[in-house]
Amino acid sequence: MGKDQVDGLKRLVLVGNPNVGKSVVFNYLTGSYVDVSNFPGTTVDVSQGKYKNYIVLDTPGIYGVSSFNDEEKVARDVILDADLLLNVVDGVHLERDLFLTLQLADMGIPMVVAINMMDEVKRQGIEIDFKALEKYLGVPIVPICATEQKDLEKLVAALPQATVGKKGKEVDNLLKEYASLNNLTEAQILLALEGDLSFEGIPEKREELYFDRRKRVDDLCKKVVRYQKTGTHFSEHLGDLLLKPALGIPVLFLVLFLAYKLIGVFAAGTVVDFLEGIMTTYYEPWIRNTLGAVIPLDSIIGQLLLGEFGILTMTVTYIFGLLLPLVIAFYLLLSILEDSGYLPRVAALLDRSFNKVGLNGRAVIPMVLGFGCVTMASISTRILGSDRERLIAIILLSLTIPCSAQMGVITAMLSSLGFGYFLAYVVIMIAIFVIAGTLLNKILPGQPTDLLIDIPPMRLPLAKNVLQKTWNKSVHFITEAGPLFAIGALLITVLQMTGALDVIQTAAAPLVVNWMKLPKEASTAFMMGIIRRDFGAAGFFNMTLTKEQTLVAMTTLTLFVPCIASIVVIIKERGFKQGLAVFLSCMLAAFLVGGTMAQILI
Amino acid sequence: MTLNQLSPGQRASLEELPQGLIRSQAVRLGLMPGTEITCVQKLPKGPVIIRKNYQQIAVGAALADQITVKEIDEGVPKRGKRPSRWA
Numbered sequence: 001m002g003k004d005q006v007d008g009l010k011r012l013v014l015v016g017n018p019n020v021g022k023s024v025v026f027n028y029l030t031g032s033y034v035d036v037s038n039f040p041g042t043t044v045d046v047s048q049g050k051y052k053n054y055i056v057l058d059t060p061g062i063y064g065v066s067s068f069n070d071e072e073k074v075a076r077d078v079i080l081d082a083d084l085l086l087n088v089v090d091g092v093h094l095e096r097d098l099f100l101t102l103q104l105a106d107m108g109i110p111m112v113v114a115i116n117m118m119d120e121v122k123r124q125g126i127e128i129d130f131k132a133l134e135k136y137l138g139v140p141i142v143p144i145c146a147t148e149q150k151d152l153e154k155l156v157a158a159l160p161q162a163t164v165g166k167k168g169k170e171v172d173n174l175l176k177e178y179a180s181l182n183n184l185t186e187a188q189i190l191l192a193l194e195g196d197l198s199f200e201g202i203p204e205k206r207e208e209l210y211f212d213r214r215k216r217v218d219d220l221c222k223k224v225v226r227y228q229k230t231g232t233h234f235s236e237h238l239g240d241l242l243l244k245p246a247l248g249i250p251v252l253f254l255v256l257f258l259a260y261k262l263i264g265v266f267a268a269g270t271v272v273d274f275l276e277g278i279m280t281t282y283y284e285p286w287i288r289n290t291l292g293a294v295i296p297l298d299s300i301i302g303q304l305l306l307g308e309f310g311i312l313t314m315t316v317t318y319i320f321g322l323l324l325p326l327v328i329a330f331y332l333l334l335s336i337l338e339d340s341g342y343l344p345r346v347a348a349l350l351d352r353s354f355n356k357v358g359l360n361g362r363a364v365i366p367m368v369l370g371f372g373c374v375t376m377a378s379i380s381t382r383i384l385g386s387d388r389e390r391l392i393a394i395i396l397l398s399l400t401i402p403c404s405a406q407m408g409v410i411t412a413m414l415s416s417l418g419f420g421y422f423l424a425y426v427v428i429m430i431a432i433f434v435i436a437g438t439l440l441n442k443i444l445p446g447q448p449t450d451l452l453i454d455i456p457p458m459r460l461p462l463a464k465n466v467l468q469k470t471w472n473k474s475v476h477f478i479t480e481a482g483p484l485f486a487i488g489a490l491l492i493t494v495l496q497m498t499g500a501l502d503v504i505q506t507a508a509a510p511l512v513v514n515w516m517k518l519p520k521e522a523s524t525a526f527m528m529g530i531i532r533r534d535f536g537a538a539g540f541f542n543m544t545l546t547k548e549q550t551l552v553a554m555t556t557l558t559l560f561v562p563c564i565a566s567i568v569v570i571i572k573e574r575g576f577k578q579g580l581a582v583f584l585s586c587m588l589a590a591f592l593v594g595g596t597m598a599q600i601l602i
Numbered sequence: 603m604t605l606n607q608l609s610p611g612q613r614a615s616l617e618e619l620p621q622g623l624i625r626s627q628a629v630r631l632g633l634m635p636g637t638e639i640t641c642v643q644k645l646p647k648g649p650v651i652i653r654k655n656y657q658q659i660a661v662g663a664a665l666a667d668q669i670t671v672k673e674i675d676e677g678v679p680k681r682g683k684r685p686s687r688w689a
Contacts, residue, residue, distance in 0.1 A: 064630045068623060095657055099630050210629040218632075227656055239658075243643055243651055348660040352648035360662060361649070450624055451649055451662030452631065 012054040012159070013078055015104060016088035017097050018061030019338075021116045023047075024146040025088055025155070026058040046078055054159075057082075064100050065107070066196045070382070076196065079104075080187055084162045085111035086155075091121040091128060091143070094225050096454060098217045101137070105165025106213070108175075108186035111139050112162045114155050118145045120459075125228030133224045138166035147465055170212045178202055239341065239458040248349045255342075259333055260407075263372060267329035268408040276321040284313050304493055315489045319482055323373070326404050328474045330372035335469040339461035344453050351451045357437020358392045358444065360385065360451045366393050370401035375484070375566040376477055377401070378573060385449035391578070392440045394570055398562040399586050400433040410554050413540065417547045428555055432593065481565060488564030492530075501527065515595040517602045518553055519543055529557050530564055548601040556594030560587060603673065605650055605666040608641035614671035615639070624665065631659060638674065 012029075016022040030049025047058040059078050060071035067073050079085065087104055089097040094115075104111055115121075121128065134141040140158040144151045167175070171190065178189050181201050191197040195204040242248050288297065288306050295302045305312045337343050343365065351361030362384060369377035374397050381393045402410060414422045441448070495501045508523040516522070525539030540553050562570075571579030608614055616637045619625050628634065632654055642651040642658060649660040661669070 063627075066626070068627070093657070095632055095655060099632075206626060207629075210626055211634055214629050214632065214634050218637075221655075240642065243645065245646060344660065348645065348649045348651065351660070351662055352645065355662075355664070361660070447664075450665035451660055452624065452627055452665060453660050454631065455651065455658040455660050457658075 009050075009053055009055050010083040011057065011081060012051070012084055012086060013057045013059060013082035014086050014088060015059055015065075015075065015079060015100065016061060017063055017090060017093070017100060020061065020088045020090040020097065021146040022061065022088045023058060025086070025114065025116075025144075025152065026056060028146070028149065028152050029054075029056050029156070046074060062100065063096070065103055065191065066194060076191070079107070079109070080185075080191075082109055084159070085109050086159070087111055087113045088146075089113055089115050091115045091117045092124060092126065093454075093456075094128070095217065095221050098220060099213060102165075102168070102213050102216055102220075105137055105139065106167050106171045107190050108164050108167070110162040110164050112155070112158050113137065113139055113141050114146075115141060115143045116146050118143045118150070119148065124457075127226040127228070129224040129226075133220070136166070136220055136224070139163050147462065168212055168216055171209065174205070174209075235458045235460075239345070239455070242342070242345045242458070243348060243455075245349065248345065252346060252349065255337070259368075259371070262333060263326065263329045263404045264407050264411065267325050268404045271325040271329075272322050272405075272408075275325060276317065279317040279321040284317060287312050287316075300497070303497055304490060307493055307496075309489045309492045309496065311486050311489055315482075315486050318485060318489075319478060322405060323481070323485075324474065324478060326372060327376070327477050328470060330369070330376075330404070331470045331473045331477075332466065334369070334372075335466045335473070336461050339459070339466060339469075341456040341458045344455050347451065347453060348455065355448050356441070357396065357434065358441030358448050359389050359437070360448050362451065362453065363389065363393050366397065367401065370397045370403065371407065372404050374398060374401060374403045374562045375481055375569050378566055378569045379480070381573070386446065388444050388446045389449060391574065392437065392444065394574065395440060395582055395585070396433060396437055398566060398570065398582060399436055399559055399589060400429050402429075402558045403563075406558065409541070410558065413550055414554060417550060421547060421551055424551060425554060428593075428597075429558065432559065432589075436589070481569075484565045484568045487568055491564065511591060511595075515598070516552060516556065516591070517598040518545070518549055522553060525553075526557065526560060529560055530567075546602070548598075552594050552598045552601065555597060556590045559590035559593055562586070603671060605641075605652070605661060605669040605671050606644075606663060608644075608650065608671065608673075610641055610643045612641045613638065613674040614641070615674060617670040617672055620665070620668040632657060633659065639671075 014022050014026055026047060026049065029051040046060075049056045049058075057078055059075040062072050062075045065072070065076050065079055067076060085104055087101050089101060101113060115128065115130070128143070130141050130143060140161045140163070142151065142155045142158050144155055146152065174193055175186050175189055178193070178201070179186075182189070182199055184192075184199060188197060188199070189202060190209075192199045192202040193205050194209055195206040242251060291306060291312065292302070295305065297303070297306055304310060308314065347361030347364045349361075350364055354360055354363050365383060366377045366380045369380050377397050378394055381390045381397075384390045384393055410425070411422070414425055492501070495504075505523045505527060508526070509520045512518050512523045512526070513520050521543060522540070525543075528539050540550070540557075545553065567579065567583055570582055573579075574582065603614075605614075605616070616633060616635055616639065618635065619628055619633065633639070637654060639652040639654050642653050644650050647663060649662050650666045651658060651660050653659075
């Protein structure tokens with residue numbers, strides 16, 4: 001994006017580490033909606049708003065300006081175009097966050113630094129010498145508490161005082177040395193020296209500069225931060241204990257069980273039944289009657305909009321009746337887990353196991369998300385460290401993880417057969433997860449990336465933050481995924497109207513009947529499973545099946561392609577070729593495993 | 603010795619970190635040659651959890667194996683060994 005100085009507007013860019021409350025500041029300035037945290041994938045797009053004579057841009061949360069991943073590249077380019085920077089810093093994590101701050105100062109762009117989380121800073125008895133910090137950095141420093149909207153007006157008042165920060169000696173010398181060589185800004189020269197941009201005649205000295213900066217940060221922290229000897233806080237003990245497998249693993253199971261109760265039973269069962277009932281008995285007939293008067297129901301457009309899988313009928317019911325309650329319940333739980341500092345501990349606990357399937361502990365987030373909705377989990381694979389890991393995670397997600405919509409029906413069907421069958425299903429899924437992951441880890445070139453993460457202190461999440469986050473993320477998800485579900489519905493209607501659906505069902509019948517030993521109507525249920533995974537499972541409800549047939553059907557259905565929306569997301573994330581390959585290999589695996597089971601069991 | 607060989611409670615200063623991207627990430631997170639750390643705990647065959655002042659960091663086993671450290675003698679009480687008033 002080019003500089004846009006029309007009407008004397010200045011580009012004010014917000015920069016900060018992940019989860020420092022940057023977006024709350026952005027909301028305060030622009031008054032518009034934006035996601036509150038840097039949860040995976042949600043702020044990759046740069047949000048833009050206006051405040052007085054500033055164009056305000058929010059960047060993804062980053063630990064430093066460079067080009068290690070897409071978020072950093074996006075942030076880097078936005079920062080390079082900035083007229084002034086507003087760096088938001090977590091006051092509890094100065095040692096970590098000031099690395100970015102000093103780097104920004106070295107870039108020579110005018111800035112203001114906001115030290116956020118002052119409530120937490122006080123709670124933990126941390127003392128910060130703001131005067132000394134301001135003197136050292138040479139830019140205005142404003143302590144704030146964004147979540148309580150405290151002192152944000154002081155921050156705003158400081159914006160016109162933004163100044164260029166003091167650079168490190170070594171940086172300053174190097175910048176002077178190369179300043180004459182090129183017609184470049186200091187920021188460009190610095191990033192070239194750090195190996196993140198390349199210009200002729202400027203050598204890469206990243207390591208030297210990073211080491212120098214880290215030393216300056218550590219020295220600075222020694223001078224300006226005073227930690228109170230906290231002694232033995234309960235939360236500290238809890239945090240350490242949760243990292244011990246003896247307690248951590250049982251607690252993890254307990255959390256998963258509660259998650260299942262909240263999402264699988266309460267949201268997917270009680271709430272969805274209620275809402276879907278309302279949608280199908282009141283909304284759908286209403287919209288059909290109202291619009292049916294204008295658009296004939298049997299016309300092509302009528303079918304596309306109001307038919308069985310219509311955009312205004314099924315898609316709307318699906319999004320508001322089923323998806324929204326699930327997504328809200330899911331993000332509620334996730335926000336609590338995120339704000340409590342629990343997730344990084346799970347990542348550390350499971351790192352070893354994830355390594356075996358080609359991932360590292362960070363993959364816990366997409367995998368847990370997958371039990372909520374495979375579609376949103378696939379989007380969140382963006383946080384993973386390498387392209388290889390993103391591919392493995394997406395395949396494992398679409399193959400073995402049943403989403404909450406599906407899990408409700410599957411659990412109901414299998415548990416009526418007895419605990420043994422339910423257990424068999426779980427064991428089969430875990431086995432396939434391990435086998436597929438191990439194979440992918442062997443086949444795909446490369447290694448899992450190393451785990452290197454900050455383990456934040458455990459803390460009690462604040463209800464207000466959790467609710468705000470849940471709401472923002474849910475809205476964001478619906479706006480991102482809604483159109484995808486509409487596209488899916490459109491495709492299925494077209495297949496149905498052209499008769500292609502019947503052709504596919506007839507063609508699949510021998511496979512389903514002879515190889516998988518299921519009734520021929522099962523092929524319809526599998527097709528429905530593509531539209532909505534739980535439709536597929538529900539389709540089996542009305543069939544007379546033996547216990548063995550039910551197990552085969554449920555296993556195949558889980559492994560079988562994810563729903564149409566997740567296929568669209570996977571194609572969007574991985575490109576058409578890989579997306580199609582994932583789709584086809586899941587189908588192949590499903591029929592292979594299901595058929596083999598049928599041959600043995602039935 | 604390597605970071606992996608430390609036992610919980612042991613203090614050490616980092617010596618060599620592996621080359622490449624992970625090195626830059628480590629430096630940004632606060633780990634570089636000379637950084638003094640305490641081993642907080644070790645998960646069985648899993649990551650090592652270390653503490654640098656008030657920050658805790660999990661280091662994957664494979665990475666911890668590639669980081670060499672020098673043990674800090676616990677016998678001699680050192681200034682700043684534990685973050686006292688001024689950390």
